[in-house]
Amino acid sequence: MRIMIRYTAFLLVAFLLETLTSEAQPKSSYTGTININPVRVLQAGKTLYVEMDIILDHVKVKSAGAVDIIPRLVSASDTLVLPKVSLKGRNEYLTYERVLSLMSLSERSVYSPSYQVVRNLKVENQTIEYRYTLPFEAWMAEAYLDVQKDECGCGEVAWMEVETIDTVKLDIIPFPYRIVPYLAYVQPVPEPVKNREKQVEAFLDFEVNQTYIQPEYMNNPLELAKIRAMIDELHVDHDITINRLDLIGYASPEGSLAGNKRLSEGRALALKNYLARRYSFAPSLYHIVFGGENWEGLRKALTDLDVVYKAEIELIIDNYDGQKRKERLMKLQGGEPYRYLLRNIYPGLRVAICKVEYHVKNFNVEEAKEIMKVRPQNLSLNEMYLVANTYSNGSREFINVFETAVKLFPEDDVAKLNAAIAALSRGDIEMAGQFLDQVKYRELPEYANAAGVLALLRGDYDVAERFLQAASDAGLEVAGKNLKELGKKKANDLEIKSRMINE
Incomplete structure (x- = not known):
C-alpha cells in the first residue's frame, strides 16, 4: 500500500512537471x-490628432x-x-458581452475604455482605422507614439510581456500665434473749473388762463x-456750488404770440x-426765460404718432x-387735424424746464479715487484718467474707470476713444x-494705433499695417511694437498654412 502511494505521487509530480513545461x-x-x-x-491649435491604420493580414483569434x-x-x-483596440475570439467576445449586459452605462465606460472591440471569427484581410483626438499638452511636443501588443494564449487572465510594434514621431503644427496688443490711452485736458448743468422737464397743469401753481392739481x-x-441731489452735495437756476416756459402754438409769452413767463x-x-x-x-412757442416739441411728437394728415x-x-403757419394748420382739411392737435398734442x-448750472470742486488723486466709488459724475475726465492709472494697466478696476467715463461723457471723443481701447484690452x-x-x-496717433490693433485682431492685416505705420510715424512707440x-x-x-498643405 505504501509503494502504491509513492508511485501515485511520482506520477502526479511527473504530470505537473510536464504541464508546467508545456505552459512555459x-x-x-x-x-x-x-x-x-x-x-x-499632429497638433493643431489645442488639439492632438492620432491617426493610424491597423492592418490585419489573415488574422484569426482563437476562440x-x-x-x-x-x-x-x-x-x-x-x-x-490611449484607448485600445481589442480583438476577441468567439468565446472571449461572448463573455465580454455577458459582463457588459449586467453593467450600467457608467460602469461600462470604466470596465471597457476601448476605442473599438472587434469580434474576430474569420480569417480575412481587414483594416481598422484608428482616429482619436485629445487635448494637447506641452509635454507632448517632445513625445513619440509607440504601439504595443498584449495577448494571452492560455485562456487565463494573465498578460504576456508587452511587445513594441512600431514607433512614430510627432509631427507638430504650430499653435496659432496669440497677438499681444500694445495700447496707449489719451490723457484728457484738465478742467480748471468744472462747470456743469442739469435739467428736468415738468409738464405742469394750470387751470385755463391761470399762472398759479396748485401743487395737488391733476399731475x-x-x-x-x-x-x-x-x-x-445737487443742494445736499457739499462738493457742488449752484450758480444759476433757469426756469424756462414753453407755450403750445395756438393763440397770439404775445398771449403765449405772457402765459409762459407767468407760469x-x-x-x-x-x-x-x-x-x-x-x-x-x-432767471425767468420764455422758451417760445413749442413748434419743435410738436414736430417731435408727430414723429412718434400715426395720425391722419400727418x-x-x-x-x-x-x-x-x-401766424401763417398757424392759419394753414387751422384750415387744413376743414380744421379736423387742428382740433385733434388741440385735444391730444x-x-x-406747455412744458416748464428747470435748468441748474453749477460747478464742482476739483479733487486730488486720492480724493478722486474715493469719489469715483460714490459720485463719479463729480469727476472730470482728467480726474478719472488719473484714478485709472492708480490701478494696474488692463486690470478690471482700470478698465471700469474708462467704461464709466464714457457713460458720463457720451459725446466726448477722448472718452469714446479710451473706452474703445479699454474694450480692446479685454478682447471685446x-x-x-x-x-x-x-x-x-481721428487725427490722434492713439486713434490710429487702436484702429490698427482692431484691424489686426479682425485679421485685416493690410488695414492694420496702414494704421499702425501712421501711428508709428507720428512717434507713438507702442505702434512699433504692434x-x-x-x-x-x-x-x-503662413507656417500653419504651409504645414496644412503638406499634410
Whole structure:
C-alpha cells in the first residue's frame, strides 16, 4: 500500500512537471500578422490628432483568446496610454458581452475604455482605422507614439510581456500665434473749473388762463417731485456750488404770440415762487426765460404718432412761419387735424424746464479715487484718467474707470476713444469697433494705433499695417511694437498654412 502511494505521487509530480513545461512555451492567441500603418500624429491649435491604420493580414483569434493593440504617447517625462483596440475570439467576445449586459452605462465606460472591440471569427484581410483626438499638452511636443501588443494564449487572465510594434514621431503644427496688443490711452485736458448743468422737464397743469401753481392739481405732484429730486441731489452735495437756476416756459402754438409769452413767463414765475418757498437760494440765482412757442416739441411728437394728415401737418410746420403757419394748420382739411392737435398734442407742449448750472470742486488723486466709488459724475475726465492709472494697466478696476467715463461723457471723443481701447484690452472687438466708429476727431496717433490693433485682431492685416505705420510715424512707440506683432502673426499664419498643405 505504501509503494502504491509513492508511485501515485511520482506520477502526479511527473504530470505537473510536464504541464508546467508545456505552459512555459509561448503560445500565440492568433494566427496571421498584425501591422501598423501610421497615418499622422499632429497638433493643431489645442488639439492632438492620432491617426493610424491597423492592418490585419489573415488574422484569426482563437476562440478563448484576445489581442489588444495599445497606442501610447511616450516622452522622457510622461506617458499616456490611449484607448485600445481589442480583438476577441468567439468565446472571449461572448463573455465580454455577458459582463457588459449586467453593467450600467457608467460602469461600462470604466470596465471597457476601448476605442473599438472587434469580434474576430474569420480569417480575412481587414483594416481598422484608428482616429482619436485629445487635448494637447506641452509635454507632448517632445513625445513619440509607440504601439504595443498584449495577448494571452492560455485562456487565463494573465498578460504576456508587452511587445513594441512600431514607433512614430510627432509631427507638430504650430499653435496659432496669440497677438499681444500694445495700447496707449489719451490723457484728457484738465478742467480748471468744472462747470456743469442739469435739467428736468415738468409738464405742469394750470387751470385755463391761470399762472398759479396748485401743487395737488391733476399731475402736478409727480411733476414737481421730479424738479425737487434734481435740486435736492445737487443742494445736499457739499462738493457742488449752484450758480444759476433757469426756469424756462414753453407755450403750445395756438393763440397770439404775445398771449403765449405772457402765459409762459407767468407760469415760469409761478414755478420760481414755488421753489423759493422751499429753498434758500439767493433771488439773483433765478432767471425767468420764455422758451417760445413749442413748434419743435410738436414736430417731435408727430414723429412718434400715426395720425391722419400727418404728412400735410409736417409740411406746413417745415415750410411756414409765425401766424401763417398757424392759419394753414387751422384750415387744413376743414380744421379736423387742428382740433385733434388741440385735444391730444398741444397740452403736452406747455412744458416748464428747470435748468441748474453749477460747478464742482476739483479733487486730488486720492480724493478722486474715493469719489469715483460714490459720485463719479463729480469727476472730470482728467480726474478719472488719473484714478485709472492708480490701478494696474488692463486690470478690471482700470478698465471700469474708462467704461464709466464714457457713460458720463457720451459725446466726448477722448472718452469714446479710451473706452474703445479699454474694450480692446479685454478682447471685446465688437464694442471696441462701436466706440471707434463714434469718434469724430481721428487725427490722434492713439486713434490710429487702436484702429490698427482692431484691424489686426479682425485679421485685416493690410488695414492694420496702414494704421499702425501712421501711428508709428507720428512717434507713438507702442505702434512699433504692434507692427512686430503683425509680422509675427503673418509669419505664423503662413507656417500653419504651409504645414496644412503638406499634410
